[in-house]
Amino acid sequence: MPPKITTELLRQLRQAMKNSKYISEPIQAYIVPSGDAHQSEYIAPCDCRREFISGFTGSAGTAIITEKHAAIWTDGRYFLQAAQQMDKNWTLMKMGLKETPSQEDWLLSVLPEGSKVGVDPWIIPADQWKHMSKALTSAGHSLVAVQENLIDPFWTDRSARPSSPLIVLGLNYTGMTWQDKITSLRTKMADRKITWFVITALDEIAWLFNLRGADIEYNPVFFAYAIIGRSSIRLFINGDRMADPAVKEHLQLNSSSKPEFEVQVLPYESILTELQGVCGGLGPKEKVWISDKASFALTEAIPKIHRSLTPSTPICLAKAVKNATEIEGMRRAHIKDAVALCELFAWLDKEVPKGTVTEISSADKAEELRRQQKDFVDLSFPTISAVGPNGAIIHYSPLPETNRTLSLNELYLIDSGAQFKDGTTDVTRTVHFGTPTAYEKECFTYVLKGHIAVSAAVFPNGTKGHLLDSFARSALWESGLDYLHGTGHGVGCFLNVHEGPCGISYKTFADEPLEAGMIVSDEPGFYEDRSFGIRIENVVLVVPAKPKYNYRNRGSLTFEPLTLVPIQVKMMNTDMLTQKERDWVDEYHKQCREVVGAELERQGRHAALQWLIRETQPIA
Numbered sequence: 001m002p003p004k005i006t007t008e009l010l011r012q013l014r015q016a017m018k019n020s021k022y023i024s025e026p027i028q029a030y031i032v033p034s035g036d037a038h039q040s041e042y043i044a045p046c047d048c049r050r051e052f053i054s055g056f057t058g059s060a061g062t063a064i065i066t067e068k069h070a071a072i073w074t075d076g077r078y079f080l081q082a083a084q085q086m087d088k089n090w091t092l093m094k095m096g097l098k099e100t101p102s103q104e105d106w107l108l109s110v111l112p113e114g115s116k117v118g119v120d121p122w123i124i125p126a127d128q129w130k131h132m133s134k135a136l137t138s139a140g141h142s143l144v145a146v147q148e149n150l151i152d153p154f155w156t157d158r159s160a161r162p163s164s165p166l167i168v169l170g171l172n173y174t175g176m177t178w179q180d181k182i183t184s185l186r187t188k189m190a191d192r193k194i195t196w197f198v199i200t201a202l203d204e205i206a207w208l209f210n211l212r213g214a215d216i217e218y219n220p221v222f223f224a225y226a227i228i229g230r231s232s233i234r235l236f237i238n239g240d241r242m243a244d245p246a247v248k249e250h251l252q253l254n255s256s257s258k259p260e261f262e263v264q265v266l267p268y269e270s271i272l273t274e275l276q277g278v279c280g281g282l283g284p285k286e287k288v289w290i291s292d293k294a295s296f297a298l299t300e301a302i303p304k305i306h307r308s309l310t311p312s313t314p315i316c317l318a319k320a321v322k323n324a325t326e327i328e329g330m331r332r333a334h335i336k337d338a339v340a341l342c343e344l345f346a347w348l349d350k351e352v353p354k355g356t357v358t359e360i361s362s363a364d365k366a367e368e369l370r371r372q373q374k375d376f377v378d379l380s381f382p383t384i385s386a387v388g389p390n391g392a393i394i395h396y397s398p399l400p401e402t403n404r405t406l407s408l409n410e411l412y413l414i415d416s417g418a419q420f421k422d423g424t425t426d427v428t429r430t431v432h433f434g435t436p437t438a439y440e441k442e443c444f445t446y447v448l449k450g451h452i453a454v455s456a457a458v459f460p461n462g463t464k465g466h467l468l469d470s471f472a473r474s475a476l477w478e479s480g481l482d483y484l485h486g487t488g489h490g491v492g493c494f495l496n497v498h499e500g501p502c503g504i505s506y507k508t509f510a511d512e513p514l515e516a517g518m519i520v521s522d523e524p525g526f527y528e529d530r531s532f533g534i535r536i537e538n539v540v541l542v543v544p545a546k547p548k549y550n551y552r553n554r555g556s557l558t559f560e561p562l563t564l565v566p567i568q569v570k571m572m573n574t575d576m577l578t579q580k581e582r583d584w585v586d587e588y589h590k591q592c593r594e595v596v597g598a599e600l601e602r603q604g605r606h607a608a609l610q611w612l613i614r615e616t617q618p619i620a
Helices: 007-016 049-054 076-085 103-110 126-138 178-191 202-209 245-250 268-280 296-300 314-320 324-354 359-371 388-392 438-455 465-478 579-602 606-615
Strands: 029-032 062-066 070-074 091-094 116-119 142-145 196-199 224-229 233-237 263-266 288-291 307-310 376-379 384-387 411-416 418-420 427-432 488-490 499-504 519-522 525-528 532-535 538-545 556-561
Touching: 007 049, 007 062, 029 049, 049 062, 049 070, 062 103, 070 076, 076 091, 103 126, 116 126, 126 142, 126 296, 142 296, 178 202, 178 224, 178 314, 196 202, 202 224, 202 314, 224 268, 233 268, 263 268, 268 296, 314 499, 324 359, 324 411, 324 418, 324 427, 324 538, 324 579, 324 606, 359 376, 359 384, 359 411, 384 388, 388 411, 388 525, 388 532, 411 532, 427 532, 438 465, 438 519, 438 525, 438 532, 438 538, 438 556, 438 579, 465 499, 499 519, 519 556, 579 606
Parallel strands: 029 116, 070 091, 116 142, 196 288, 233 263, 288 307
Antiparallel strands: 029 062, 062 070, 196 224, 224 233, 376 418, 384 411, 411 427, 488 499, 488 519, 519 538, 525 532, 538 556
């Protein structure tokens, strides 16, 4: 697919940067982050401004446009994709590489003296504003808030903000009423002497109120803000969705609930004026809690003396540690997901030799099979279905013009997942339908060794995920290989497939310690540019471990796989595996066979059951 031609768009943006209709004084640079006003990773079409101006569609990246330059910073998942999607007007800044300047350093090198750098204050997180502002000010420049987004005036076909119906989740899915969640939150507020708590993250609002939506594709969230007081609840949300009788009953909007659980529903756009009103009535020692990732616009509305910033909100932490009902739901979701994938691979084994299956038709088949499972709602992200060289594009999504046919001579990588009402799934398998080369098997086995090293790791309570990242890379490193993405991310429960505040990555040291009940992915990989990609991903649950000793009474943790899909033994060089690693594979496959086999039997899916039995034989 040819890159998007952006010459005219950049000309219009550069004009807007000087136009007194939008700004009081001309600006010399404009920053276009990739998020929305809630700092979401995945965003609605109406918020895809960076994609509109640059042509780059990845989920992470920041564009900066000056009078003469245009540059995009993105991470290793997207280097190949960004290079293919952007025209010659753009410079790709590869984050994480030694030679790549930071956004601040680059700006300082290209800006004329005393420049003004503009950004939409609703889209930049407060912590990023602070960092950028400090760097610019120290060099004699300034960061300015441009209230009207400069891209919107010439984005003529921009879609409206979605307002989908809401889904009410009962106790059988959530394990805790929204009133109990509010009570628990207020206890934490009282402990910290906090009077008000402003919630801006969409998944936190959905989790707190036991509601789900469909305003952002693949993410069951809805556009809203909330302000929780010690005895009041304000929910800022648009559309007639609050008129739904089920939602009214769920939030007790018509009944006389206890005053401290009375939900006041206000227009979505009124968040700023309401927050200013709240702050206007604060006593000298009263505090307002807000995430340091919230927008600069809202953070700035809270006077500094009353502002209490937190890197991870109490809701973010509570949501990450799943309760017994949520864990049970996640187990069920992963069994249903495994049923669909066993059916897919059994079908692929039969159809690929005919030469009729493509990346797109395979992804469609995976979705069709998932849809047959109970409580299926949607996919959890666009399926990465990649043959041969396309597998080396880490977040590849097949398009008609890049669509390759699955064959007996190339590796096939499929990374896919679903949103079920009882849980969210995300699984990657890399398979070969013919005979893999010795090099492909060698690389696959290094990745497998890393996957097992994380999955079988036993570590003390209080360990942060980034300490486990090198476990996944050790076998690759020993052979001079590596991969340019993190090893794992938190996973929501019928929520966002990427969830903070825990993860396994060399890129962050601000992650929260892992604790029992957290759910993360374990997904090392290896990518040979223009040749193939390998990734093995399971979703795993953090559980208590009982090693021989208990140093200083700290307690230990390990992982239990929730994903139960066979890992292709044909791709392994089993001579490279230790006895412990072979035992892990055999034990894992035994669990797949027993748990998923019983469900395939129950659903009468016999061809998939036969495939599962074949693929889970012990290593010879």
